[in-house]
Amino acid sequence: MAQTIPVAVSGPFPRSLDYLPPETDTPPVVGARVRVPLGRRQMVGMVTGPPRDPGLAGHRLRQITQVLDLQPLLDSELLGLISWSARYYHHPIGDCIATALPARLRQGYPAEPASETRWQLTPAGDEADIEALRRRAPRQAALLDALRSTDDLPAGQLAGLGGDARGALQRLVERGYATAVERADYGLITGRGTEGAPALNPEQAQATSALQPGAGHQVTLVDGVTGSGKTEVYLDAIARATAMGLQSLVIVPEIGLTPQLVSRFQARLSAKIAVLHSGLADGERLNAWLAAGSGAADVIIGTRSAVFAPLRRPGLIIVDEEHDASLKQQEGFRYSARDLAVMRAHRLECPIAMGTATPSLESLANARAGRYTHYRLTERAGNARPPQLRLLDMRGQPTTEGLSAPLLSTVRQHLDNDGQVLLFLNRRGFSPTLICHECGWLAECDRCDARYTYHRGRSRLHCHHCDRETPVPAVCPSCNSVDLRPLGLGTERIEGALQTALPDTPMVRIDRDSTRQRGRFEQHMAAAQRGEAQLLLGTQMLAKGHHLPAVTLVAIINADQGLFGADFRSPERLAQLVIQVAGRAGRAERAGEVVIQTHQPEHPLLQTLIHGGYPAFAEAALTEREAAGLPPARAMALIRAEAPGQTAPLNFLKAAAATLPTDSSVEVLGPYPSPMERRAGRYRAQLMLQANQRGTLQALLTDWLPGVSALPMARRVRWSVDVDPAEML
DNA sequence: ATCTGCATCATG
DNA sequence: ATGATGCAGATG
Numbered sequence: 001m002a003q004t005i006p007v008a009v010s011g012p013f014p015r016s017l018d019y020l021p022p023e024t025d026t027p028p029v030v031g032a033r034v035r036v037p038l039g040r041r042q043m044v045g046m047v048t049g050p051p052r053d054p055g056l057a058g059h060r061l062r063q064i065t066q067v068l069d070l071q072p073l074l075d076s077e078l079l080g081l082i083s084w085s086a087r088y089y090h091h092p093i094g095d096c097i098a099t100a101l102p103a104r105l106r107q108g109y110p111a112e113p114a115s116e117t118r119w120q121l122t123p124a125g126d127e128a129d130i131e132a133l134r135r136r137a138p139r140q141a142a143l144l145d146a147l148r149s150t151d152d153l154p155a156g157q158l159a160g161l162g163g164d165a166r167g168a169l170q171r172l173v174e175r176g177y178a179t180a181v182e183r184a185d186y187g188l189i190t191g192r193g194t195e196g197a198p199a200l201n202p203e204q205a206q207a208t209s210a211l212q213p214g215a216g217h218q219v220t221l222v223d224g225v226t227g228s229g230k231t232e233v234y235l236d237a238i239a240r241a242t243a244m245g246l247q248s249l250v251i252v253p254e255i256g257l258t259p260q261l262v263s264r265f266q267a268r269l270s271a272k273i274a275v276l277h278s279g280l281a282d283g284e285r286l287n288a289w290l291a292a293g294s295g296a297a298d299v300i301i302g303t304r305s306a307v308f309a310p311l312r313r314p315g316l317i318i319v320d321e322e323h324d325a326s327l328k329q330q331e332g333f334r335y336s337a338r339d340l341a342v343m344r345a346h347r348l349e350c351p352i353a354m355g356t357a358t359p360s361l362e363s364l365a366n367a368r369a370g371r372y373t374h375y376r377l378t379e380r381a382g383n384a385r386p387p388q389l390r391l392l393d394m395r396g397q398p399t400t401e402g403l404s405a406p407l408l409s410t411v412r413q414h415l416d417n418d419g420q421v422l423l424f425l426n427r428r429g430f431s432p433t434l435i436c437h438e439c440g441w442l443a444e445c446d447r448c449d450a451r452y453t454y455h456r457g458r459s460r461l462h463c464h465h466c467d468r469e470t471p472v473p474a475v476c477p478s479c480n481s482v483d484l485r486p487l488g489l490g491t492e493r494i495e496g497a498l499q500t501a502l503p504d505t506p507m508v509r510i511d512r513d514s515t516r517q518r519g520r521f522e523q524h525m526a527a528a529q530r531g532e533a534q535l536l537l538g539t540q541m542l543a544k545g546h547h548l549p550a551v552t553l554v555a556i557i558n559a560d561q562g563l564f565g566a567d568f569r570s571p572e573r574l575a576q577l578v579i580q581v582a583g584r585a586g587r588a589e590r591a592g593e594v595v596i597q598t599h600q601p602e603h604p605l606l607q608t609l610i611h612g613g614y615p616a617f618a619e620a621a622l623t624e625r626e627a628a629g630l631p632p633a634r635a636m637a638l639i640r641a642e643a644p645g646q647t648a649p650l651n652f653l654k655a656a657a658a659t660l661p662t663d664s665s666v667e668v669l670g671p672y673p674s675p676m677e678r679r680a681g682r683y684r685a686q687l688m689l690q691a692n693q694r695g696t697l698q699a700l701l702t703d704w705l706p707g708v709s710a711l712p713m714a715r716r717v718r719w720s721v722d723v724d725p726a727e728m729l
Numbered sequence: 730a731t732c733t734g735c736a737t738c739a740t741g
Numbered sequence: 742a743t744g745a746t747g748c749a750g751a752t753g
Binding site for chain 1: 742743744745
């Protein structure tokens with residue numbers, strides 16, 4: 001029987017498909033892309049293994065049409081990681097590979113970087129009599145001089161040599177003195193490395209000593225309060241990796257965080273830096289990806305999918321803000337970049353650092369179990385004092401638009417002392433609801449189980465779940481009353497209230513609405529940093545990693561909304577948010593004050609956070625999860641299903657649950673409708689599976705899911721598996 | 730008789 | 742996923 005080649009193609013195929021070797025091309029190597037027929041289409045696929053005996057006997061086999069890569073595009077390390085994650089997350093292998101590749105490569109473009117024409121001296125040019133030339137052709141001579149002083153000249157630099165150098169160059173080429181060479185242009189950022197490294201404090205030195213590129217695998221949790229210099233720890237380790245000729249891969253949660261980190265790396269490191277994120281054009285992304293794989297880049301910094309960047313000479317992996325939920329992909333291939341980074345470091349036998357001021361409970365549990373080494377950075381640079389957290393009891397207080405009188409007077413005090421004030425409210429728009437004062441009608445989205453958010457500036461109702469927008473009705477659709485009133489607080493409303501309460505105080509509002517246009521976020525942030533705006537008001541955009549050294553007061557306007565979330569992770573998210581926002585205050589000499597407005601000042605979560613800080617909160621939360629049998633104490637997977645009709649998702653999940661083995665130790669919950677059952681016109685439901693051991697759950701999923709796919713009802717719903725879900729919604 | 734929409738099926 | 746196929750009901 002003829003041997004076949006396993007090829008992964010995107011589609012609902014849990015494993016690679018078998019194809020016969022190509023007619024004319026030489027057989028592809030493992031990790032090469034190939035063009036293959038599938039049905040009546042041609043697809044780009046990836047060779048995932050050596051030739052084998054076909055799994056399906058008597059099946060009509062088809063042939064590889066074309067081999068697209070002569071060299072492997074994915075080496076065995078990366079292909080191994082992707083295959084592992086396809087199995088772990090129970091997602092089709094072709095889709096996983098597609099996630100790992102830049103769009104251009106997915107589409108079958110050649111794996112070649114952009115290139116640039118450069119002009120180089122030939123041996124004849126080296127020996128040419130430049131003085132003789134100088135008299136008759138001074139321009140050519142000058143050009144020859146320039147070529148002799150460097151390895152090569154980029155085409156773009158010719159203009160700088162005065163006059164039209166193109167003709168002269170043409171003559172030099174004709175004489176055989178110069179020649180054009182094409183050189184790869186990866187678009188890398190060149191680190192200047194001009195800025196010196198500050199001396200590390202003992203805590204930093206200890207953490208960085210655990211990060212030894214080349215000395216085997218170790219996971220280091222760098223748990224450092226805001227301002228404690230986590231980045232210095234990264235920089236120290238990266239510099240050592242670079243000096244050893246090894247690459248560093250740095251994963252950050254959001255694009256917003258990349259520019260600052262990049263400029264800091266650029267100032268400090270003598271290294272070539274590649275940036276990989278979704279904001280890049282297809283070509284730029286391809287270049288950066290190839291720079292990582294060719295070894296042209298020393299440092300690769302990128303978002304989630306950068307965990308799949310190819311590495312020619314891997315030495316170190318860093319995950320920044322490891323607690324951040326956006327490291328987990330929330331649709332399709334639902335992988336965790338943080339967890340895969342750890343797995344990759346393990347397979348590469350290289351060190352990995354995970355940094356945060358508010359460690360995830362998962363990482364803390366791993367540290368407790370001895371799998372990660374936990375380093376705490378408690379000293380803040382430049383004698384900055386830790387901010388003081390204080391609860392402000394809202395009960396019975398007079399308020400104007402959600403701002404209590406005591407809060408307003410604290411704000412005034414800080415403003416009078418030339419302090420900057422940051423007000424945080426995690427809700428954009430004017431109000432989260434619009435209600436009829438006559439009959440109680442609520443403006444609800446007709447495609448979701450949710451209320452519209454009222455945006456007064458745009459005079460629109462906007463559903464934040466499905467993005468639907470409608471004009472604000474002039475009268476109540478139910479009773480024709482004109483008395484429609486905003487209910488609840490958003491940043492837009494607070495902004496108005498502040499303008500009334502504190503006229504003449506320059507203020508900026510920073511949320512998704514006020515920063516919609518390109519560059520507005522940076523613009524606002526710069527105004528804040530220069531001190532032009534004394535009042536800063538915003539959503540969680542404000543909480544992430546920006547230095548605001550003049551801020552002396554941070555106020556969290558409504559902590560209560562995070563206290564009673566549907567998700568078992570809501571408390572953890574709230575605690576992280578509070579600490580992250582609080583971290584914006586008092587970074588310079590002046591100690592910061594943090595005020596948290598709440599109607600629940602006795603709430604144990606807030607009490608623990610105020611008196612014991614994040615470590616005490618995390619300790620308590622871990623104990624709670626233990627008692628409740630929730631992650632990270634146990635392993636969890638969700639089977640999600642959705643369809644236009646209400647019953648189909650639940651029926652499918654019931655049918656699926658009915659095929660579960662009864663003798664398994666895996667606990668089954670549901671199926672039940674999702675917390676927000678209807679979203680964007682589709683009904684959603686889920687089935688929860690839990691086990692004490694990851695392996696138990698994995699084994700069950702592996703045995704059980706193929707049968708679930710084969711259920712007739714599986715074709716009538718859209719369904720997916722979420723291993724280690726980050727959100728229960 | 731032909732068209733249209735939807736469910737079902739196969740893809741190596 | 743995506744495209745092919747078959748069938749039921751609608752259509753001038």
